[in-house]
Amino acid sequence: MKIRFKLNNKDIEYDVEEYKRALDFLRDDMRMTSVKEGCGEGECGACTIILNGKNVNSCMILAVELDGQEVWTLEGLNEIGDTSIQESYIEKGAIQCGFCTPGFIMSTKVLLDNNPDPDDNEIKEALEGNLCRCTGYTKIIEAVKLASTKLAEKNTTVADKRGEKNAV
Amino acid sequence: MQFKYSKPKTIEELSMLKSNYNAKLLAGGTDLMVKLRAKSCKPEIIIDTKGLGKNEIKFENEKVIIPLNTTYSDLLKNKKFKEKFPMLVDIIKKIGSPQIRNRATPIGNICNASPAGDFLLATYLYHGYAYIKPTNKKIKISQLIDGPGKIKLKPEEFIYSIELKERIGYEYYYEKVGKRNAMNISIISLGIVLKKKQNIIEEIKIAYGSVGPTIIRFEDLEKSVIGKEITRDLFDWLGEQYTKRINPITDVRATAEYRKKMVKNLLIKAFYNLNKTFQEG
Numbered sequence A: 001m002k003i004r005f006k007l008n009n010k011d012i013e014y015d016v017e018e019y020k021r022a023l024d025f026l027r028d029d030m031r032m033t034s035v036k037e038g039c040g041e042g043e044c045g046a047c048t049i050i051l052n053g054k055n056v057n058s059c060m061i062l063a064v065e066l067d068g069q070e071v072w073t074l075e076g077l078n079e080i081g082d083t084s085i086q087e088s089y090i091e092k093g094a095i096q097c098g099f100c101t102p103g104f105i106m107s108t109k110v111l112l113d114n115n116p117d118p119d120d121n122e123i124k125e126a127l128e129g130n131l132c133r134c135t136g137y138t139k140i141i142e143a144v145k146l147a148s149t150k151l152a153e154k155n156t157t158v159a160d161k162r163g164e165k166n167a168v
Numbered sequence B: 001m002q003f004k005y006s007k008p009k010t011i012e013e014l015s016m017l018k019s020n021y022n023a024k025l026l027a028g029g030t031d032l033m034v035k036l037r038a039k040s041c042k043p044e045i046i047i048d049t050k051g052l053g054k055n056e057i058k059f060e061n062e063k064v065i066i067p068l069n070t071t072y073s074d075l076l077k078n079k080k081f082k083e084k085f086p087m088l089v090d091i092i093k094k095i096g097s098p099q100i101r102n103r104a105t106p107i108g109n110i111c112n113a114s115p116a117g118d119f120l121l122a123t124y125l126y127h128g129y130a131y132i133k134p135t136n137k138k139i140k141i142s143q144l145i146d147g148p149g150k151i152k153l154k155p156e157e158f159i160y161s162i163e164l165k166e167r168i169g170y171e172y173y174y175e176k177v178g179k180r181n182a183m184n185i186s187i188i189s190l191g192i193v194l195k196k197k198q199n200i201i202e203e204i205k206i207a208y209g210s211v212g213p214t215i216i217r218f219e220d221l222e223k224s225v226i227g228k229e230i231t232r233d234l235f236d237w238l239g240e241q242y243t244k245r246i247n248p249i250t251d252v253r254a255t256a257e258y259r260k261k262m263v264k265n266l267l268i269k270a271f272y273n274l275n276k277t278f279q280e281g
């Protein structure tokens, strides 16, 4: 079936098998290999993508369901230079094998887009659907907090620059 | 898994497809995709209900109408719903994870007819009814459920929306025992809504999940305690009655013995929790 959708802000048209999962389609056909398969049953969050602004498990969705929708993967965030979260995970040592990391970053992105300054509990709740077998979760929570600070700084510099411009 | 996919835009078209083929409806897909992967169901065609769109959540006459394709996240975002159905909000927050709640629907939970279905259990306490299309029937949800995974719908029928009644002036208790918080299905669950005057029971509804082929509620037992004082003795007695009647099974999640013990223990825990809120307020 032919589908049309937006992937990382690019228009895509593709003829995809009707029984293919979004996970396999994104990895095999679109070559978005940041999207990982862990459990394949909605439990681990390694396959998390952002669909219309919400984090969802791509193993629970058919590729044909993407028709008309807007999808972001980690590759897309890199392309537009939206890397504060990624850097924070690296700086805080919240990555070991890295298999879970793209999924965590996508869930973190949705959290911070909706709640720029989350507390510990809000972070835990938002990342409940992502599992990590290496790091323990403390460093991940620290990374989310660091990302929140970085984004706030970025926003104030942008605002300052705007302010300067207005002042001139 | 190999099947065709269709996303009809009208009730008639959807209903025709459903009755003419070995078909499965797809809402959030969080139950269906697991079953397809396990090959425990092999439909010829998947019918995506999202082609019918999503109507607004409506409130009228102390009731909420939740339409097709409404997700758990939609409900958690709805201010009125949060105000009027605090127990359901607590239950929903414990279903799956954010990723699951962003896709999964209460109607999918009902139609999946699992004895562990958390939202399904809640509909037993909230006077839940389902509106069915294209036949335009309105049926009590507990009467629709016909065993694990079985729901009494004709080939052409599907659930179009559900209705729940507000429980104004009630206290509630909900507990699900599981291996991990927020994920996966429960080993046993218990939900209670209680209305009392002083310390006397005016109305009580008690529903257990995961201890039988469907959600379990005994209305005669509920009626038998109306007008009685809320005491530990009364809840001990009630616990004995439920233990006598409920015959859980052993499965990968827990043994029958464990579940049977928990039937009574959870009820006693409920007593202390409900009484705590009474003493405080």
Ligand SMILES: Cc1cc2nc3c(=O)[nH]c(=O)nc-3n(C[C@H](O)[C@H](O)[C@H](O)COP(=O)(O)OP(=O)(O)OC[C@H]3O[C@@H](n4cnc5c(N)ncnc54)[C@H](O)[C@@H]3O)c2cc1C
Pocket: A041, A042, A043, B024, B025, B026, B027, B028, B029, B030, B031, B032, B033, B034, B049, B068, B094, B095, B096, B097, B100, B103, B104, B105, B106, B107, B108, B109, B110, B111, B112, B116, B117, B118, B119, B157, B158, B159, B160, B182, B183, B184, B185, B186
């Ligand atoms: C990781 C994970 C955790 C979970 N945790 C919980 C939990 O804590 N508690 C819990 O109760 N459940 C849980 N679930 C199960 C599931 O998420 C819920 O049951 C959910 O509400 C199903 O909704 P859905 O829209 O995704 O259903 P779908 O999978 O789309 O559909 C479910 C079934 O209903 C049928 N159906 C759908 N819509 C209709 C309709 N309108 N009329 C007739 N039939 C229809 C479908 O054909 C299918 O058989 C979990 C699932 C996963 C993967």
Ligand code: FES
Pocket: A036, A037, A038, A039, A040, A041, A042, A043, A044, A045, A046, A047, A048, A057, A058, A059, A060
């Ligand atoms: S692979 Fe999708 S949740 Fe684990």
Ligand code: FES
Pocket: A094, A095, A096, A097, A098, A099, A100, A101, A131, A132, A133, A134, A135
């Ligand atoms: S870093 Fe290895 S699973 Fe998280």
